[in-house]
Amino acid sequence: MKIDDLLNKTSEWLKATGPNSDVVISTRIRLARNVDKVPFSHWANKKQKEEILSLAEEALEKTNILKGASYSRMTDFSELDRQFLIERHLMSPEHAFDPEYKGLIIEPREIISIMVNEEDHFRIQVVQSGFNLRDAWGLINKIDNETNEIINYSYSVKWGYLTACPTNAGTGMRASLMMHLPALVMTKQINKMLQALTKLGIAVRGLYGEGTEALGNFFQISNQVTLGRPEEDIIGNFERIMNKVIMREAQARRSLLMKEKEALSDKIYRTYGTLKNARIITSNETINLMSSIRFGVNMGILADVSIKTVNEIFIMSQPAHLQKLENKILTSDQRDMKRADIIREKLK
Amino acid sequence: MVCDVCGKSEATVHLTEIINNEVTKLHLCETCAREKASEMEEHFGLAELLSGLADFGVQVESEEMTKLKCPNCGFTYMDFKKIGRLGCGECYEAFKKNLTPLLKRIHGADQHYGKAPIKAQKIIKVRDDIQDIKSRLQKAITMEEFEEAARLRDEIKELEKKMTRKKDKDENR
Numbered sequence: 001m002k003i004d005d006l007l008n009k010t011s012e013w014l015k016a017t018g019p020n021s022d023v024v025i026s027t028r029i030r031l032a033r034n035v036d037k038v039p040f041s042h043w044a045n046k047k048q049k050e051e052i053l054s055l056a057e058e059a060l061e062k063t064n065i066l067k068g069a070s071y072s073r074m075t076d077f078s079e080l081d082r083q084f085l086i087e088r089h090l091m092s093p094e095h096a097f098d099p100e101y102k103g104l105i106i107e108p109r110e111i112i113s114i115m116v117n118e119e120d121h122f123r124i125q126v127v128q129s130g131f132n133l134r135d136a137w138g139l140i141n142k143i144d145n146e147t148n149e150i151i152n153y154s155y156s157v158k159w160g161y162l163t164a165c166p167t168n169a170g171t172g173m174r175a176s177l178m179m180h181l182p183a184l185v186m187t188k189q190i191n192k193m194l195q196a197l198t199k200l201g202i203a204v205r206g207l208y209g210e211g212t213e214a215l216g217n218f219f220q221i222s223n224q225v226t227l228g229r230p231e232e233d234i235i236g237n238f239e240r241i242m243n244k245v246i247m248r249e250a251q252a253r254r255s256l257l258m259k260e261k262e263a264l265s266d267k268i269y270r271t272y273g274t275l276k277n278a279r280i281i282t283s284n285e286t287i288n289l290m291s292s293i294r295f296g297v298n299m300g301i302l303a304d305v306s307i308k309t310v311n312e313i314f315i316m317s318q319p320a321h322l323q324k325l326e327n328k329i330l331t332s333d334q335r336d337m338k339r340a341d342i343i344r345e346k347l348k
Numbered sequence: 349m350v351c352d353v354c355g356k357s358e359a360t361v362h363l364t365e366i367i368n369n370e371v372t373k374l375h376l377c378e379t380c381a382r383e384k385a386s387e388m389e390e391h392f393g394l395a396e397l398l399s400g401l402a403d404f405g406v407q408v409e410s411e412e413m414t415k416l417k418c419p420n421c422g423f424t425y426m427d428f429k430k431i432g433r434l435g436c437g438e439c440y441e442a443f444k445k446n447l448t449p450l451l452k453r454i455h456g457a458d459q460h461y462g463k464a465p466i467k468a469q470k471i472i473k474v475r476d477d478i479q480d481i482k483s484r485l486q487k488a489i490t491m492e493e494f495e496e497a498a499r500l501r502d503e504i505k506e507l508e509k510k511m512t513r514k515k516d517k518d519e520n521r
Contacts, residue, residue: 160460228457
């Protein structure tokens with residue numbers, strides 16, 4: 001697969017066409033699967049890891065659902081390409097370390113991706129635009145069934161799907177939403193909300209997953225428990241709880257609009273001015289300012305910009321994307337200038 | 349009584365933990381108890397500290413534990429404690445005794461419900477059938493329908509045999 005083909009198009013999930021996409025940017029479900037009796041990736045020898053890679057290729061060839069997708073080995077990619085794939089959320093940062101014996105299956109719409117020989121032999125991922133757990137589950141369930149015709153998955157009647165880390169055993173399923181919750185942050189309800197979620201067995205992380213901070217009021221929220229309940233139950237429960245979070249955010253937005261519309265408009269238009277005129281801008285500043293722009297667009301305050309443009313700026317302004325666009329390695333200072341150029345261009 | 353952790357000082361703190369009706373007891377000296385207390389705070393709900401969690405609350409059986417090794421992949425229980433990852437799917441069975449309380453602690457459950465691969469679906473069907481007949485058997489006994497009860501008992505025996513055969517067949521495939 002050519003990374004450059006991805007560069008000039010928008011991932012399906014960024015098109016902001018899904019339900020509640022003003023609050024939920026994307027819905028992601030992943031399944032952890034391993035091959036029966038073969039040691040997990042960290043403990044497998046070279047030959048065994050090669051076997052897993054071959055199985056991935058075979059599954060790609062023989063399943064209908066993966067038609068059109070491409071398989072690559074991590075070693076086929078440059079370091080910059082690997083960073084690019086992380087920024088695009090097609091793989092985890094861990095998958096870029098020790099690239100040998102690791103593989104990646106990507107489908108052209110970027111809805112499906114499968115990491116091969118990450119922590120588990122297979123990490124199947126499906127991403128949908130907006131709040132769309134049902135469709136995401138429907139699709140990933142099909143992928144799981146079809147690949148299971150070819151791959152004999154490690155499973156026990158007692159513990160379900162067996163995974164390298166016991167925190168994933170059982171369903172091996174993690175459902176997560178990328179949420180934008182600026183109004184809950186502004187009205188200072190966010191901490192209470194996050195604490196309540198944690199008590200319900202729901203984990204909250206920053207923009208790039210585990211161990212990252214919550215920049216720009218973006219939160220990655222996911223189910224914690226994977227064992228003891230069927231997939232549909234876990235998803236149904238998660239959906240009900242997250243519906244409440246979306247409602248709360250919407251309420252907070254309405255009340256802000258009623259009470260502080262002028263102050264809010266002022267802040268958003270000043271931010272807009274900064275982005276339209278900046279000559280040097282860091283990626284953290286971009287995320288924070290663009291969060292405000294996104295909010296302005298969704299509140300109906302800023303009519304000149306579309307959500308699609310907002311999403312594109314988020315993706316394109318990341319370090320590896322900037323360097324792929326320029327087709328060369330840039331220093332941090334050079335990137336900050338290039339980033340400002342692209343933002344000005346997009347907001348013209 | 350000596351401390352379960354250091355095995356030297358006199359145990360003065362007695363910790364009883366009940367999770368899902370399973371009782372674990374830990375006898376600690378003052379120094380070790382203090383360490384455990386701070387550990388407990390840190391460990392709560394953090395997957396990263398899983399290897400620590402694995403240790404916590406389980407009776408210290410150092411002799412037996414250090415010897416535990418997976419017959420399929422050679423991974424040891426001590427390896428798991430060090431890195432928080434298992435060696436292969438078979439490790440779950442090999443370290444069952446220590447993993448069961450750990451999984452309960454993480455997920456609040458130790459029995460999977462939900463999807464199964466094609467291969468396992470038959471076994472699961474038999475297991476569910478057995479469960480179903482068992483509850484019918486209970487009913488028959490309370491109703492004093494002993495003839496029916498005897499018939500159901502034989503049916504369960506037959507299904508259980510079938511399940512073992514199926515499992516063996518899978519093992520030897």
